Amino acid sequence: MKNEQEVYAILADLTGEQLNDKPDQELFNSGLMDSMATVQLVMELEEKLNVNIPISEFERSEWDTPAKIMTQVAALQ
Amino acid sequence: MMGANLAPYGAPVYFIGLIVSMLPIIIALYYGRRLKLYETIWTGALLLLTFGGDGAHQLMALTAYVFFECAVMGAYHVYRRQKNATWVFAVAILVSLIPLILVKLGTMPSLSRLSLLGFLGISYITFKTVQILIEFRDGTLKEVNGVSVIRFLLFFPTISSGPIDRFRRFEADYDAIPDRAAYTELVGQAINKLFQGLVYKFILGFIFGTWLLPQVTEQLMRAHHIGDTGYLILMLVAYMYVWSMYLFFDFAGYSLFAIAISNLMGVHTPANFNAPFRSHNIKDFWNRWHMTLSFWFRDFIFMRVSLLMMKKRWFKNRIRVSQAAYLVNFLVMGFWHGLTWYYIAYGLFHASAIIINDYWLRFKGRHAGMIKHSWLTEGVAIFLTFNTICFSFLIFSGILDKLI
Numbered sequence: 001m002k003n004e005q006e007v008y009a010i011l012a013d014l015t016g017e018q019l020n021d022k023p024d025q026e027l028f029n030s031g032l033m034d035s036m037a038t039v040q041l042v043m044e045l046e047e048k049l050n051v052n053i054p055i056s057e058f059e060r061s062e063w064d065t066p067a068k069i070m071t072q073v074a075a076l077q
Numbered sequence: 078m079m080g081a082n083l084a085p086y087g088a089p090v091y092f093i094g095l096i097v098s099m100l101p102i103i104i105a106l107y108y109g110r111r112l113k114l115y116e117t118i119w120t121g122a123l124l125l126l127t128f129g130g131d132g133a134h135q136l137m138a139l140t141a142y143v144f145f146e147c148a149v150m151g152a153y154h155v156y157r158r159q160k161n162a163t164w165v166f167a168v169a170i171l172v173s174l175i176p177l178i179l180v181k182l183g184t185m186p187s188l189s190r191l192s193l194l195g196f197l198g199i200s201y202i203t204f205k206t207v208q209i210l211i212e213f214r215d216g217t218l219k220e221v222n223g224v225s226v227i228r229f230l231l232f233f234p235t236i237s238s239g240p241i242d243r244f245r246r247f248e249a250d251y252d253a254i255p256d257r258a259a260y261t262e263l264v265g266q267a268i269n270k271l272f273q274g275l276v277y278k279f280i281l282g283f284i285f286g287t288w289l290l291p292q293v294t295e296q297l298m299r300a301h302h303i304g305d306t307g308y309l310i311l312m313l314v315a316y317m318y319v320w321s322m323y324l325f326f327d328f329a330g331y332s333l334f335a336i337a338i339s340n341l342m343g344v345h346t347p348a349n350f351n352a353p354f355r356s357h358n359i360k361d362f363w364n365r366w367h368m369t370l371s372f373w374f375r376d377f378i379f380m381r382v383s384l385l386m387m388k389k390r391w392f393k394n395r396i397r398v399s400q401a402a403y404l405v406n407f408l409v410m411g412f413w414h415g416l417t418w419y420y421i422a423y424g425l426f427h428a429s430a431i432i433i434n435d436y437w438l439r440f441k442g443r444h445a446g447m448i449k450h451s452w453l454t455e456g457v458a459i460f461l462t463f464n465t466i467c468f469s470f471l472i473f474s475g476i477l478d479k480l481i
Contacts, residue, residue, distance in 0.1 A: 016442065034360060035375050036399040039383045054215035055380050 003049060003077075007069050010044045023067035028060055045069075051076040082130035082197070085237045086334040089279060092271070098122075099341055106260055106343050111251075116342070120233050127237070128196055135196040142176055142199065143230060146206045147223065149173045150213075154221065157213045166214045173210060177203045181416050198237040200413060204373055205230055209244055211377055218245065225251075234338035238331060240349045240369040250344045260343060267340035270333040278330025285323035293319050294476070301480055309480075317471040324470055325353065328367070353466070357458040359427070359434045362466055370410075379406040399435065404428045414473075423473040430465055 008020050015032040019025050027033045033041070038060075042053050051073055063069055086092070098119060105112045128135040153169040180199055183191030209226065212218035221244075229247050255263060293316045300309040332349035339346035347369050356362035363371045383402035392398045404425075411424025441448070448454060471477070 035379055036383060036395070036402075039380050039387065040395065042380075043384060043387055054217050055376060055384065056212045056215040056217035058376070058380075 003070055003073055006048050007045075007066055007073065010041060010048065011066055011069075013044075014040055019066050023070075024065050027064050027066075029064075041069075045073060049073055049077070080130055082128060082135060083126045085127060085197075086274075086278070086331055089275065092334075095123075095338065096341075099338075103264070103341055106254065107257065109254055109257065111254055111343070120231060123233050124231065124236075134193060138194050138196040138199075141194075142196065142202070143227065145176060146173060146202075146230070147226065150206060150209055150226065151223070153210055154213055157216075161214070166210075169210055170207060173206050174203065181412070184415055184417070201239045201241060202230055202236070204239075204241045204370075205244065208373070208377060212244065232339075232344070234342065234344075235335045235346055238328075238335070240332055240335060240346050241373050242344075242346055242369070246347075247344065255343055263340045263343065263345075267337040270337035270340070274330045274333030274337065276330075277326045277333060281326040282323060282330055285319050286327055289319045290316075290323055297476070298479075313471070313476075316474075316476060317467050320474045320476070321467040321470040324474075325350075354463055355459060356462050356466070357455060358438075358462055359430045359465065360438075362462060363427075363431070366466075374406050374410055378409055379403070382406065396435070396439075400432050403431050407431070417475065417478070419472050419475050419478055423469055426469050426472055430469070 008018075011017075011019050011027075014037045015027070017032065025032070028038075038058070042055070042058065045051055046053060053072075053076060063072055083091070101115050102112055102119065105115075124139070125136065128139050149169060149172050153165070156165060156169075176194060177199055179191045180195040182188045183193075183195060209218060209221075225248050226244070228251065229242070229244050232242070232247065235242065254260075293312060297309065297312040297316055300312050329350040336346045336348065349368050349370075351365040351368065353362055353366040356365050363375075379402050382405050383398050386392060386398045386401060387395070392401065407424040407428035408421065409424075410427075411421040414420035414423070
């Protein structure tokens with residue numbers, strides 16, 4: 001549960017929107033996140049959830065919704 | 078050796094020869110097989126036709142380049158299995174860039190002999206080698222087959238000017254042979270792209286590049302010689318639009334050919350353009366224009382530079398981080414285009430434009446609801462963006478250099 005809360009808190013901070021009930025909201029093409037927000041996402045996830053995310057591993061299509069981010073983080077943990 | 082080098086996709090007749098020579102590859106893929114040996118011989122023959130003319134010095138430069146880069150990649154790969162020092166990584170990147178840097182220096186008259194090291198496509202192939210080195214460093218690429226790397230580097234459809242693919246994506250595509258339904262669909266898409274490319278490059282590119290551009294240039298130069306400022310400005314504006322259209326249709330047409338030929342080989346080379354003149358801001362533009370280059374810079378320069386700056390806390394403010402990263406990103410892009418003032422000015426112009434764009438987006442975010450989105454605001458945004466882009470292409474074209 002910690003993952004879920006943290007991911008939503010980070011996304012709320014970066015996008016300015018509460019996405020808690022929208023796990024399948026698309027993040028990049030919708031304009032919610034730009035490259036800089038993506039970098040911040042990587043950094044926040046690394047700091048708060050103790051994962052290491054190489055940028056080469058950051059294939060956008062695998063990280064483009066809150067639900068996918070949680071799956072990826074869980075896989076890296 | 079034969080006479081002149083054959084320019085890829087240079088004339089409509091080129092396609093007839095190319096596609097006839099590909100028929101065995103296409104038929105085999107239709108029956109679920111990849112003719113690796115035939116593809117290798119086919120690639121070799123095309124490399125010979127493309128680089129073997131004029132005393133074959135481009136062919137020699139290409140061969141030497143591939144050996145050199147494979148040695149750098151191989152050495153770093155062996156090293157990276159045991160250790161991971163940052164300075165070794167930096168040295169590996171720098172060494173892998175030496176050929177490109179020398180060739181770019183060769184564009185200066187005093188160093189023109191260096192240009193003998195160059196070959197068509199060196200700027201593009203370098204993205205591939207740097208990307209592989211970075212993935213070794215990140216640990217996302219561990220076991221690699223040397224043959225696959227060389228196949229990726231020398232993949233003929235995209236060798237001269239991209240689109241810039243990624244190694245893991247390319248390799249997965251190459252190894253997975255599409256089933257008959259998927260391949261048939263891919264061939265259908267390839268035919269569409271081929272025809273769209275023909276219209277872009279040989280009709281629209283011809284109208285703007287071969288027919289209109291010389292006339293506008295002549296008028297511009299005349300205005301410059303007689304010193305008629307009003308007429309000069311008018312002709313500069315005309316040149317700006319004509320050259321922008323030529324650049325787009327020529328390059329988008331070429332990209333469509335490269336993607337279509339890749340598709341016929343069962344490879345989904347990524348798209349390079351997505352209606353860039355419909356962009357409603359500069360950020361949107363860089364998601365639509367020369368996309369494989371822009372995304373390469375985003376993933377391998379912008380994101381890494383900004384992550385590094387944030388981790389090292391070089392700036393307190395994250396807005397400053399993004400601004401510095403944009404500046405680095407677009408300056409490197411400018412230098413990559415070539416060592417002339419106008420390419421670097423083009424880079425600086427786009428860095429400034431995207432920084433200003435960000436200020437505006439933040440302002441709009443803080444004042445949500447102040448301006449209602451409508452077809453009018455969208456139209457104004459597209460108009461402003463279009464003219465900003467065309468102005469940047471005027472810088473990029475180098476014509477201003479001739480007027481100084």
